[in-house]
Each structure stands twice: as structure tokens, then as C-alpha cells.
Amino acid sequence: MNLLFVHQNMPGQYRELVNWLARRGGHQIVFLTQRRNAPELDGVRTVVYRAHHEAAQDGYGLSKVWEDAAGAGVGAALAVRQLEAETGFKPDIVIGHAGWGELTFLKDVWPDVPVIGFFEYYYNLTGGLVGFDPEDPVSDHAGFFARARNVVPTMNIESVDIGQCPTVWQRDRFPASFHDRLYVCHDGIRTDRLSPDPDVSLALGRLDRPLTRDDEIVTYVARNLERTRGFHILMRALPRILEERPRARILIVGGNETSYGETSTHPGGLRGEMEAELGDRVDWDRVHILGRVPYADFCRIVRLGRCHIYLTMPFVLSWSLLEAMSMQATVVASDVAPVREVMTHGKTGLLVDFFDPDALAAQVIEVLARPADFAELGAAARAHVVSEYDFETRCLPVHLSKINDLVPARLRLDLPG
Structure with a gap:
């Protein structure tokens, strides 16, 4: 043909x-x-x-x-x-x-x-x-x-x-x-290629050893760090997460442009705007903003995380959410209609109000503190993606x-x- x-x-x-x-x-x-x-x-x-x-x-x-x-x-x-x-x-x-x-x-x-x-x-x-x-x-x-x-x-x-x-x-x-x-x-979704890896590791330039699944890692991924994908909400949740979990590190993937919605007027884009807003309330040594990364590195980052955050306004669903679910991530996501179509709160993930950074922080802290209690969510998420989106x-x-x-x-x- x-x-x-x-x-x-x-x-x-x-x-x-x-x-x-x-x-x-x-x-x-x-x-x-x-x-x-x-x-x-x-x-x-x-x-x-x-x-x-x-x-x-x-x-x-x-x-x-x-x-x-x-x-x-x-x-x-x-x-x-x-x-x-x-x-x-x-x-x-x-x-x-x-x-x-x-x-x-x-x-x-x-x-x-x-x-x-x-x-x-x-x-x-x-x-x-x-x-x-x-x-x-x-x-x-x-x-x-x-x-x-x-x-x-x-x-x-x-x-x-x-x-x-x-x-x-x-x-x-x-x-x-x-x-x-x-x-x-x-x-x-290529669920045959996107499975969990307990032996995954990732080296970052400013750390003296690779990160592994034994570390307390929170991940966030978007094409661009923008309001449509809730970057401002994520950033406002960081002070509490980092204060209550002193060993946690946040790995953020995404460019500093705007694909959808309102563009920040700050010369440093939304990233610069949020860094200025948060100031010294955040331990920036434990926040790693990695920019855009190759697909293989994206997969390593998601597999590494103890908790994966997916935020979006009601808009086109990102491939990265289903890919994270396929990799058996424990996902905390915004409670909006397109996410609810693929994720059920308490069964395949955890949903929080998009506009409530304190609720987001509280849910992430709970997952970090008791990962074994939420492990079944990742397994169920993968099973759902294999069944419906493979x-x-x-x-x-x-x-x-x-x-x-x-x-x-x-x-x-x-x-x-």
C-alpha cells in the first residue's frame, strides 16, 4: 500500500x-x-x-x-x-x-x-x-x-x-x-517497552553519586513549564514538600517556553516568575530543573521517582501521564475531566484539586512517607494502561x-x- x-x-x-x-x-x-x-x-x-x-x-x-x-x-x-x-x-x-x-x-x-x-x-x-x-x-x-x-x-x-x-x-x-x-x-502506548525498573539509576552533575530507587525522588514532566500544565501549582507546593521531607529531591523536566495558554511576562519565563515568587522559601539545592531531555532519560527519571506529579488544566491529555502509569509510577494528578477518564482516585492514582498546592503537597508527602502503602496504585495503573491503551x-x-x-x-x- x-x-x-x-x-x-x-x-x-x-x-x-x-x-x-x-x-x-x-x-x-x-x-x-x-x-x-x-x-x-x-x-x-x-x-x-x-x-x-x-x-x-x-x-x-x-x-x-x-x-x-x-x-x-x-x-x-x-x-x-x-x-x-x-x-x-x-x-x-x-x-x-x-x-x-x-x-x-x-x-x-x-x-x-x-x-x-x-x-x-x-x-x-x-x-x-x-x-x-x-x-x-x-x-x-x-x-x-x-x-x-x-x-x-x-x-x-x-x-x-x-x-x-x-x-x-x-x-x-x-x-x-x-x-x-x-x-x-x-x-x-508501548507498554512492552515502558515497564518499571527497580535497578534504575541516574547521575546528575551536582551530586557525588547516582540517584537510585532508594532515594526520595519526586518527578514532574511537561513539554514546557507553563500554567496549562500546572507548573505554578507545583512550585507553590515545593516549600512544604521540601520542609517536611528533608531528604526529598524534585526532578523537573520541561522547556521554558509556552505551548498553550497565557505566556508569563517575566523575562525568565514562568520559571523565573515562580523562582522570584518563592525566593528563599525553597531549598533550591534539592530542586533539579533539567530542561528538555532525551526520551530515554525521561523514562529513567520517571522510573526513578517515588512519586510522579502530573498536573494539567482541562486540556489535551499528555502522553507522559499514560507512559508514567505504564512504568508503574505512583501518580498524584490534578482532578480534572481528561485525567479522570484514564485514572481513578484511590485505584490507579491519586487526584487533587488543581488549584490547591497545599493539598498537592500533603498528598505527595504522604506517598513519600509511606511508599509501600501506595505501591498497589502503580501496579493497577500499569494494568489499566496495558488493558486499554497498549x-x-x-x-x-x-x-x-x-x-x-x-x-x-x-x-x-x-x-x-
């Missing part, structure tokens, strides 16, 4: 699916992306395209999202048209992210080629990011901006044959009129079935198992 994958930041949600298809052999796989430093994947041809147009920085705010998406869509369409002219490649199916506009005009190039789109988030004025945080009050124009952002998925639902949402909560952010066109299935046994068969529904019988993929 000829497959075209499309994602602005290759490989994105398609890492496992693309690699699985490439390993099977017999397919011609092309990946279209804007990412100039895209990883080289065995058996996959990478095609880097440029947006045909980008909105001006001082452009009209309500139209900039669509202007960028239209430029990305035209750029993608021109790129695949050129690819076909030069190589003869025409896909039997297109699978791509619908959020940035790349899929918008592909049917104009190939009207007869089926498209599966990834639909990640739809902005509403209730139940999600907008209006959740009292420190970021809703403006009179919030509704205008939410509707403007939703132009892209609204147009792309008509540009695909079917769409995918990774969770029920994310599906339900979209209008009911979308639901018959969306199937719910997570991208999938890539090969749970998610892959669903995705392959959706592909098979759209291609001729002669091209259908064999399902695993």
Missing part, C-alpha cells in the same frame, strides 16, 4: 504506527512535514514542505489562525502535487493531523484518495482551558477568538473521510455534529481496521494477532 502521513512536527502522534508499518515491509510510506530536522525513519521517505503563506505578526488576530492554516494547506497541496509529478507517488490513503491546515486542500489534488484526520482539540468557553484559571480571566472577546480558532477543524471535518480523537473527553469538546465522523482511539494489542488493531474500511479489499492490512 502507498501511505502518506502528514504532521507539521513529524512524527507526532504517528510515531508507533509509521514504524510498525515500515517494519512490516511491502509499503511505500511518505511523511510530509514542515520539520526541517525531522528524524530519519527506516523505510520512510520524508518530504519537507514550506507554507505557501504565513500571517503577519501584526495581522488581524481573529483571522491569523486561519491565514496560517490556509498557507500550510496550500503549501502541502503544492508539495504533494510536485511529489507525484516527479516520482509518480500517489497514496492509497492519507493519514494526518487536521489542526494546522495541511489536510484542507488535499482532496483538491486527489479527490478519490481517502483521508483520516487527527482531531485534537476544539475551543469552548466552558469545560476546557478558557475560563478555567481565575488568574487568567476571560475577556469580552474570548468567544470571538475561540470561534476563530475553530475555523480550521470545522473546515477540515469536510476534508476528511473520518477523523480520530485519542480520548472521549477530547471528542466531546467538538460539536455533536462532528461525532458521527470521529472515532475514539488513543495513539497507543499500542500493539489495543490501539493498533482499531487504527488498522479504520484504514481497511477506506481502501479496496486488495490493499487491506492484516490485523495483528
Whole structure:
């Protein structure tokens, strides 16, 4: 089969699916992306395209999202048209992210080629990011901006044959009129690779010996240290955690940018803002802010922790939560709807009020003080992820079935198992 994958930041949600298809052999796989430093994947041809147009920085705010998406869509369409002219490649199916506009005009190039789109988030004025945080009050124009952002998925639902949402909560952010066109299935977690390791260790530059599972380690991971992922709440919980647990160390992973929501006005970003707010109330010698780390180091850090903190506003669920659960971490997480979909308080993890750093601190302290009393949570969390989110046994068969529904019988993929 000829497959075209499309994602602005290759490989994105398609890492496992693309690699699985490439390993099977017999397919011609092309990946279209804007990412100039895209990883080289065995058996996959990478095609880097440029947006045909980008909105001006001082452009009209309500139209900039669509202007960028239209430029990305035209750029993608021109790129695949050129690819076909030069190589003869025409896909039997297109699978791509619908959020940035790349899929918008592909049917104009190939009207007869089926498209599966990834639909990640739809902005509403209730139940999600907008209006959740009292420190970021809703403006009179919030509704205008939410509707403007939703132009892209609204147009792309008509540009695909079917769409995918990774969770029920994310599906339900979209209008009911979308639901018959969306199937719910997570991208999938490699639980076969993400298991606990009692012998894990990690060397840090300012320590004279590697950290091990015998140490009292708290971990926190996010792409960026930002409000949407509760970094400010974590930081406000640190003084009490470090005071009551004098041997504890906090390992924090994440960049100092903003992916979602409000950007800090502090010159040092939200990290600098919180360090200034906390001052000498924190023993900074026991706080290790590691920035972004390679995936293997992320896994070592999570496996090392006695307690893993996952905080998020009601928003897209991070892969890192399910990965931490797969590695049998004892997770303390924010009690919001997308987390409750995958975690049950007292059974597979511990949930606390997002806005209560004292409650977060108290729960973490309890786990650190009595780890054996909470060990069953990690085991149950792993069992749940294996059962519901494992890539090969749970998610892959669903995705392959959706592909098979759209291609001729002669091209259908064999399902695993």
C-alpha cells in the first residue's frame, strides 16, 4: 500500500504506527512535514514542505489562525502535487493531523484518495482551558477568538473521510455534529517497552553519586513549564514538600517556553516568575530543573521517582501521564475531566484539586512517607494502561481496521494477532 502521513512536527502522534508499518515491509510510506530536522525513519521517505503563506505578526488576530492554516494547506497541496509529478507517488490513503491546515486542500489534488484526520482539540468557553484559571480571566472577546480558532477543524471535518480523537473527553469538546465522523482511539502506548525498573539509576552533575530507587525522588514532566500544565501549582507546593521531607529531591523536566495558554511576562519565563515568587522559601539545592531531555532519560527519571506529579488544566491529555502509569509510577494528578477518564482516585492514582498546592503537597508527602502503602496504585495503573491503551494489542488493531474500511479489499492490512 502507498501511505502518506502528514504532521507539521513529524512524527507526532504517528510515531508507533509509521514504524510498525515500515517494519512490516511491502509499503511505500511518505511523511510530509514542515520539520526541517525531522528524524530519519527506516523505510520512510520524508518530504519537507514550506507554507505557501504565513500571517503577519501584526495581522488581524481573529483571522491569523486561519491565514496560517490556509498557507500550510496550500503549501502541502503544492508539495504533494510536485511529489507525484516527479516520482509518480500517489497514496492509497492519507493519514494526518487536521489542526494546522495541511489536510484542507488535499482532496483538491486527489479527490478519490481517502483521508483520516487527527482531531485534537476544539475551543469552548466552558469545560476546557478558557475560563478555567481565575488568574487568567476571560475577556469580552474570548468567544470571538475561540470561534476563530475553530475555523480550521470545522473546515477540515469536510476534508476528511473520518477523523480520530485519542480520548472521549477530547471528542466531546467538538460539536455533536462532528461525532458521527470521529472515532475514539488513543495513539497507543508501548507498554512492552515502558515497564518499571527497580535497578534504575541516574547521575546528575551536582551530586557525588547516582540517584537510585532508594532515594526520595519526586518527578514532574511537561513539554514546557507553563500554567496549562500546572507548573505554578507545583512550585507553590515545593516549600512544604521540601520542609517536611528533608531528604526529598524534585526532578523537573520541561522547556521554558509556552505551548498553550497565557505566556508569563517575566523575562525568565514562568520559571523565573515562580523562582522570584518563592525566593528563599525553597531549598533550591534539592530542586533539579533539567530542561528538555532525551526520551530515554525521561523514562529513567520517571522510573526513578517515588512519586510522579502530573498536573494539567482541562486540556489535551499528555502522553507522559499514560507512559508514567505504564512504568508503574505512583501518580498524584490534578482532578480534572481528561485525567479522570484514564485514572481513578484511590485505584490507579491519586487526584487533587488543581488549584490547591497545599493539598498537592500533603498528598505527595504522604506517598513519600509511606511508599509501600501506595505501591498497589502503580501496579493497577500499569494494568489499566496495558488493558486499554497498549499500542500493539489495543490501539493498533482499531487504527488498522479504520484504514481497511477506506481502501479496496486488495490493499487491506492484516490485523495483528
